[in-house]
Amino acid sequence: MSSLGRILLGVAFVALLLSFARWSPERFWVSVVIQMLISGLFAMSLDLLVGYAGLASLGHAAFFGVGAYAFALVAKHVSPSVAVALPGAALAAAIAALVIGVFSVRASGIFFLMLTLAFAQMLHALAFGWIPVTGGSDGLSSVPRPDVGVSGVNLFLTSNFYVFVAVVFVVGALALRAVVNSRFGLALAGVRENERRMRALGYDTTRLKLVAFVVAGTFAGIAGALQASFDQFVSPGDVFVTTSVTALVMVLVGGAGTLAGPVLGAIVVVSLRTFLADQPLVGARWETLLGALFVLTVLFARHGLIGIVRGGLSWPRSP
């Protein structure tokens, strides 16, 4: 396809996405798609580490949670203005990622996984215990939606909030696409493929991984801020290990190493949670079905669902 054709197709897709709240047949679906977009942005940010840099993190909820709490605190106590609360949340997540990253990226493989998990659980304990600030297990409620500063545009209306989330998602996705297609993105792929060789070429791979960690954490923080304002509520669950694991499942089921994959994974996971959890026969067992789907994709589709969409099934991985 010509590049002009691709651009036109992209513009058409974005237009359809942004206007979904207008043509959606049911209002309920608007909320579902908001959740898919927020989870999709979160999963894409994690995939920068997992799929591009080859760093499997079990602590990505730390930055989602820091973004969520920071947004809630700033919006409640400082200003709900979108120009203050959203950058505030992103900055808080970036700083958390920098501090945790300095210690974590020196390790690799299982040690990186355990370190990120440990740091995230420390933050979870903090969210749980620092009651005057975080509200402890009650969390923080009455979190305002951001104020975009345009008179007559009220984000407390779901259809308006949808457009806001969709715009942040599109901008975030384009920014992440620019990152993975940049020289830096190629260098991250080099680290994933052969870190020792990258060092021999003269790359300071520790710094590359730290930058990737901070970029990923920042976008996770933005996703967390969107979640806090969508739910108008933050709780320690946003920092808990299950939030990290769910994001990892989205990345792996959808297809690591692509940006469309994690979004597809988020769509699948949110759909299962939304539509299956209500079925009387399924109920809480939807997670079992998700687990089965996860096992099947790991076994039969090494590039995830996006790999099936693009090129069919593969045989189980050989060691």
Place this chain on the structure above:
Amino acid sequence: MAALAVTDLARRFGGVRALDGVTLSIEPGERRAVIGPNGAGKTTLFNILSGEMRPSGGSVRLFDVDVTAEPTWRLARRGLARVYQRTELFAELTASENVELALLRSGGVWFGRRDVRITARAAELLARVGIADGRARARALSHGERRQLELAVALAAGPRVLLLDEPTAGMSPIETARITELISTLPREMTLVIVEHDMDVVFRLADRVTVLHQGRVLADGEPRAVRADARVREVYLGHEAIA
């Protein structure tokens, strides 16, 4: 000023002295072969020179700068590149991307787009080592092509000193002849240090030869003189057919 000066270098592994006081001086533009029987310490020497292993004692100077125990990436920035004995490529990346990564390092890594000039420069280097299609993934290349790609990656960094660790290992005679020819056409100002088992290759390429034996320098000199050295014949060349 020597391109590479090694003084009294030692490396012990437990009770084993892999290197036991090695002193070498390699001039800029020189092509030096390091030979010796298995276990002589050649690979240990290379690992220390490329910064992947710390010596137990002694020093390494690169263009008169003390670089002993500097990390690999910093040595690479000072102009030292290594072609590995085992291929060390980015398997899932294309041949072109493998070379681009080496080219981009000197231009700094940032969020700028990858531009066409870099891709064109990579294609040039690939053509020079005899790889026509840069779009093939590294893991899909034959053994010989991987070695050629290794060389292209090393050259892309524009090194002043190139360490070649058995560049013809595992190659067919035709591939060996080709890569030897290729190495011989490298710019003369580039200093080469070659570890190699194939004596034809050594005598074809090297200006000087250093013979290691049990972690020490046994002989050091022009190929003809080393070949004639009785001790060298005894420990190493005895089994080789020497014309």
